Amino acid sequence: MKLLNVEQVSHSFGITEVLKKVNLKIKSGQVVALVGPSGCGKTTLLHLCAGLLNLTSGHISSNFESTAFMFQEPRLLPWKNAIDNIALGLKARKVAKKKIKLISTEIGLTMGLATDDLEKFPHELSGGMQQRVALARALVLQPDLLLLDEPFSALDIGLKTELYGLLIEQFIQRNAAVLMITHDLMEAVRLSDCILLMASNPGRIVKEFFLDKSISERDDSWVYQTTAELIQTKEVRNSFELTPAIST
Amino acid sequence: MNLLRLWLRDLPAYLWSGWGAISSLFLLLALWQWGNQVYGDLVFPAPLDAFIVLKKLLLTEQARTELLTTGWRAFAGFIISIIIGSVLGITAGLSVTASIMSRPIVTVLVGMPPIAWIVLALLWFGATDMTPIFTVTVACFPIVFVGALQGARTLDGSLKDMARAFKLPPYMIFLDVYLPHIISYLFPAWISALGMSWKIVVMAELLATSDGVGAALAVSRSHLDTSATMAWIVAVVGLLLIIEYLLLEPVKRQIERWRNE
Numbered sequence: 001m002k003l004l005n006v007e008q009v010s011h012s013f014g015i016t017e018v019l020k021k022v023n024l025k026i027k028s029g030q031v032v033a034l035v036g037p038s039g040c041g042k043t044t045l046l047h048l049c050a051g052l053l054n055l056t057s058g059h060i061s062s063n064f065e066s067t068a069f070m071f072q073e074p075r076l077l078p079w080k081n082a083i084d085n086i087a088l089g090l091k092a093r094k095v096a097k098k099k100i101k102l103i104s105t106e107i108g109l110t111m112g113l114a115t116d117d118l119e120k121f122p123h124e125l126s127g128g129m130q131q132r133v134a135l136a137r138a139l140v141l142q143p144d145l146l147l148l149d150e151p152f153s154a155l156d157i158g159l160k161t162e163l164y165g166l167l168i169e170q171f172i173q174r175n176a177a178v179l180m181i182t183h184d185l186m187e188a189v190r191l192s193d194c195i196l197l198m199a200s201n202p203g204r205i206v207k208e209f210f211l212d213k214s215i216s217e218r219d220d221s222w223v224y225q226t227t228a229e230l231i232q233t234k235e236v237r238n239s240f241e242l243t244p245a246i247s248t
Numbered sequence: 249m250n251l252l253r254l255w256l257r258d259l260p261a262y263l264w265s266g267w268g269a270i271s272s273l274f275l276l277l278a279l280w281q282w283g284n285q286v287y288g289d290l291v292f293p294a295p296l297d298a299f300i301v302l303k304k305l306l307l308t309e310q311a312r313t314e315l316l317t318t319g320w321r322a323f324a325g326f327i328i329s330i331i332i333g334s335v336l337g338i339t340a341g342l343s344v345t346a347s348i349m350s351r352p353i354v355t356v357l358v359g360m361p362p363i364a365w366i367v368l369a370l371l372w373f374g375a376t377d378m379t380p381i382f383t384v385t386v387a388c389f390p391i392v393f394v395g396a397l398q399g400a401r402t403l404d405g406s407l408k409d410m411a412r413a414f415k416l417p418p419y420m421i422f423l424d425v426y427l428p429h430i431i432s433y434l435f436p437a438w439i440s441a442l443g444m445s446w447k448i449v450v451m452a453e454l455l456a457t458s459d460g461v462g463a464a465l466a467v468s469r470s471h472l473d474t475s476a477t478m479a480w481i482v483a484v485v486g487l488l489l490i491i492e493y494l495l496l497e498p499v500k501r502q503i504e505r506w507r508n509e
Contacts, residue, residue, distance in 0.1 A: 050413055051412075052409055052412055052413060068413075068414075069413035069414075071406070071409070071410065071413075073406065075406050075407060075409075075410040077407065077424065077425065077428075078506050078507075079428040079429075079432075079506040080424070080506070081506075088414055088416070088424070089414045089415075091420065091424075092414060092415055092416045092417060092420055121505070121506045122506075123506070123507075137414075141414075
């Protein structure tokens with residue numbers, strides 16, 4: 001069983017403690033959403049999991065074979081066209097050139113890019129298209145663990161749903177795991193098996209919610225209803241600093 | 249190889265766009281002609297006279313040697329300055345301390361008049377090739393250095409993180425992430441340095457050597473031969489125009505195709 005295990009992780013920037021004794025576990029096939037207000041240390045936690053920050057206290061172990069990371073912004077290399085951007089990770093793995101081109105084109109097309117878009121430079125593509133390229137760049141590596149730092153938060157709701165759809169579809173097929181950050185509770189309810197609620201000062205996990213209904217069976221009314229129920233809980237209201245619920 | 253192919257592919261369209269440039273050059277010639285009509289042949293020889301002299305000059309073995317000598321000196325100084333300037337500039341740019349420390353030094357170097365370097369070089373190297381080469385190197389160095397420094401300083405931290413997240417090996421981080429960015433700052437600096445090297449080499453030769461275009465200009469000055477003076481100027485400027493617009497500018501366009509204009 002593949003597992004990402006975060007144990008007793010704390011982290012400080014200078015004298016500010018951003019994370020305090022965080023524990024979490026993700027198994028393959030699981031989609032876990034980290035939910036919390038801005039500044040509660042979600043991104044720091046994700047960067048620690050990806051190895052972009054040095055771990056100072058606690059323990060993180062992972063036996064996933066390959067991990068991909070998606071940032072809030074596309075972060076494409078502006079001097080490479082779409083297809084070369086997609087191929088970046090494959091190039092790093094020294095895959096043969098012809099094969100790189102073939103695989104990258106295929107995944108680019110699956111992500112809804114047109115053939116001539118693949119030859120364009122990032123500045124010639126719209127924001128949504130750029131995120132499709134970034135998504136293809138992450139998926140082309142066939143990661144079994146994907147870390148998402150709200151990659152689609154700048155896109156409109158239709159595009160966002162479509163891109164998340166593409167992503168989840170790929171992941172369910174391969175029984176991979178996803179750890180995603182979001183500040184949108186409804187998004188978390190729609191997409192994840194488990195929601196970890198974080199609170200700030202210092203950042204910590206205050207509550208876990210498990211959603212039993214399988215992701216493909218969730219319809220809008222179920223999502224609305226579940227979100228409404230979650231938003232009534234004391235922990236969610238405290239974490240997002242909402243006024244106490246009127247009736248519980 | 250790929251760059252050469254692209255260069256050839258885009259060359260016709262680029263040359264066609266040169267008509268605009270040519271017409272503005274002709275405007276300059278018209279202004280020159282007007283100056284000739286106002287001030288007369290001695291002060292301001294007509295463009296046509298200058299071109300006739302130039303043609304005669306170019307047919308002589310000696311003039312070609314002078315141009316080659318000057319060209320070699322400018323090129324040598326230019327190459328030395330872009331190698332030293334680029335390497336030192338990038339190195340300094342990667343360290344905050346080094347870039348803060350180098351700022352005032354660069355200001356001193358930029359502020360130092362080239363003529364002062366020529367005097368120093370004459371004292372150090374005498375009337376040899378080294379005097380113009382050294383002067384060119386010293387004058388071009390700060391331009392290239394600042395370009396390289398800026399390029400290395402402005403590397404995008406978010407792209408560095410991306411490169412780490414995708415586990416790019418060090419050689420790829422350098423070639424695919426750092427270098428294209430730095431080149432986009434370096435290349436314009438190289439072009440400025442090239443223009444600078446041409447100007448400085450002629451000046452250094454005029455004062456310091458007995459051969460090269462600068463020396464030839466000194467001779468035509470002593471003969472009060474303004475036509476020959478203008479002819480030499482046309483030759484030098486013409487060569488610079490050819491190198492810059494036929495070689496460097498198209499290459500620059502290819503390299504910077506990714507930029508949004």
